[in-house]
Amino acid sequence: MNKPNLNKKDPRFKIANREALVGIGLVLFNFIWWYGFAYGLGSQDVNEYNYVFGFPAWFFYSCIIGVTIMAILVFIIVKFFFVDVSFDEEGFEDK
Amino acid sequence: MNWHATISLFGSVAIIFIIGLFASRKSKTSTSFIQDYYLGGRSLGGFVLAMTMTATYGSASSFIGGPGVAYNEGLGWVLLSVTQVATGYFTLMILGKKFAIITKQYNAVTMVDFLKERYQSKWVVVLSSFSIVIFLFSAMAAQWIGGGRLIQSLTGLSYDGALFIFVITVLIYVTFGGFRAVTLTDSIQGTIMFIGTLVLLIAVIIAGGGVTEIMTKLQVENPNLITPFGADGTLTKAYVSSYWVLVGVGVVALPQIAVRAMSYRSTKSFHRALIIGTIVVGFIMLNMHLIGVFARAVLPGIEVGDKVMPLIALDVLPPWVAGFVLAAPLAAIMSTVDSLLLLVSSTIVKDIYINYINPNVTRKKVQILSMSITAILGIIVFLLAINPPDLIIWLNLFAIGGLEAAFIWPIVMGLYWDKGNRFGALASMIVGISSYILFQAYYPDPFGMHTVVSSIVLSFVSYIGFSLVMKNRIQ
Numbered sequence: 001m002n003k004p005n006l007n008k009k010d011p012r013f014k015i016a017n018r019e020a021l022v023g024i025g026l027v028l029f030n031f032i033w034w035y036g037f038a039y040g041l042g043s044q045d046v047n048e049y050n051y052v053f054g055f056p057a058w059f060f061y062s063c064i065i066g067v068t069i070m071a072i073l074v075f076i077i078v079k080f081f082f083v084d085v086s087f088d089e090e091g092f093e094d095k
Numbered sequence: 096m097n098w099h100a101t102i103s104l105f106g107s108v109a110i111i112f113i114i115g116l117f118a119s120r121k122s123k124t125s126t127s128f129i130q131d132y133y134l135g136g137r138s139l140g141g142f143v144l145a146m147t148m149t150a151t152y153g154s155a156s157s158f159i160g161g162p163g164v165a166y167n168e169g170l171g172w173v174l175l176s177v178t179q180v181a182t183g184y185f186t187l188m189i190l191g192k193k194f195a196i197i198t199k200q201y202n203a204v205t206m207v208d209f210l211k212e213r214y215q216s217k218w219v220v221v222l223s224s225f226s227i228v229i230f231l232f233s234a235m236a237a238q239w240i241g242g243g244r245l246i247q248s249l250t251g252l253s254y255d256g257a258l259f260i261f262v263i264t265v266l267i268y269v270t271f272g273g274f275r276a277v278t279l280t281d282s283i284q285g286t287i288m289f290i291g292t293l294v295l296l297i298a299v300i301i302a303g304g305g306v307t308e309i310m311t312k313l314q315v316e317n318p319n320l321i322t323p324f325g326a327d328g329t330l331t332k333a334y335v336s337s338y339w340v341l342v343g344v345g346v347v348a349l350p351q352i353a354v355r356a357m358s359y360r361s362t363k364s365f366h367r368a369l370i371i372g373t374i375v376v377g378f379i380m381l382n383m384h385l386i387g388v389f390a391r392a393v394l395p396g397i398e399v400g401d402k403v404m405p406l407i408a409l410d411v412l413p414p415w416v417a418g419f420v421l422a423a424p425l426a427a428i429m430s431t432v433d434s435l436l437l438l439v440s441s442t443i444v445k446d447i448y449i450n451y452i453n454p455n456v457t458r459k460k461v462q463i464l465s466m467s468i469t470a471i472l473g474i475i476v477f478l479l480a481i482n483p484p485d486l487i488i489w490l491n492l493f494a495i496g497g498l499e500a501a502f503i504w505p506i507v508m509g510l511y512w513d514k515g516n517r518f519g520a521l522a523s524m525i526v527g528i529s530s531y532i533l534f535q536a537y538y539p540d541p542f543g544m545h546t547v548v549s550s551i552v553l554s555f556v557s558y559i560g561f562s563l564v565m566k567n568r569i570q
Contacts, residue, residue, distance in 0.1 A: 016193035023188025042323040054306025067377035074373040
């Protein structure tokens, strides 16, 4: 009952599947970074907090650096590991 | 009433509108009205795609409700809110190229189209259309309220009057403009949101005497404000982490987001959108909520959370600039509302009317029908929003969780698991929605995590279970 026009061997799907896995990897990394710094540094007594640029260290590393690192990672991964495919016909674009 | 701020606010909004209407005029040449009105002819570029995702997702809750809660809870709420940076890359990467390729093969215009072709089941279509209409209605009401509140605190008009102005402006241009007008204005609105956030952040830091000064003040008032655990220590690790599901990865399943993931022109635009989207979403979510926290040190004692943003902007900025900056949340709300309106309207016209009631309808009739349904829907939501609850964020999150519980597995597994079938999809939607509603009503936040987590787990089990058990019934 599956779609007749849904070609399972379409080489573009292999690329798509790999890139979806990259997305899962990125989000796991993002979560671990976020959780580690927030609760690793943030759970101690408030009076013991260290500060970076005025922010509590847990917040600075977990949120500010966390968001920055994700933006850089996404940039690198997309630029160097994501592949252009054509949407018009089967197969790849000649590029 | 603050005339300068009011004039520059409405001036900014008017310019956005004129561009939107101009764009929709230009787009009238294309062949299929449905493809064009609801999907912009699948021709979005990278910048427009990134901005329309941001502007659609960044809504009243991120600009009005969210910072209001951050004002009360402190840095813990900012920690919770930055989980949304995941929406910038995860959604597009997961749906990614596969979704665009398949929806193009299916010739799908809406998310329901995709589900219909993938599962070949009338019941899947009916159930998904139904849940979209129900849940997005409550989401829209939340946005209307945010817009009304914002105009109210700036102009001093009554809430009803402010709401009315807001609704009229949105309705006029969504009704006539369609998706392309919406996405184009979205990119202007996204840009305003970005610049507005930056300007306000700097102004608040200066008004507070620097970050160190602000943190010291907060610590003196209540040390919990600068911990990750919230003002009275109630934001637990498990609860805050569960927002990764609600506002991070689960966003994949929101129809208004998914429809954008099928509307781009080429993988080049897609790649650019990933990069721009991550930067813009991360920047806005982090800083908007941070502004809410800082505002507590600058302007203590604000009672209604939703009013924090407008009041702080008027306090720390010259009125002209405040008006422009406040155009950012107003823009965010409008762009969310217009996308939701279009989506509900497309669900009714395309997924229900054309599929099951009258498949041979003429182009002219579809056009009139689409526009009038869009307009009627807007008016109904307006009537719902006249009597609003205090913190719009909860209303909005309720709708988001419900849609995620319903759609995440039928979409994601439908794309990546060939054995998934209509029984799995139906079971998963029914279990997802009903467990979400029941948990919310009788046993909120099981295991200390947001309700959506338990519902998504249950709907996953149902999808796999029913797909495997019923596989012999397919054919």
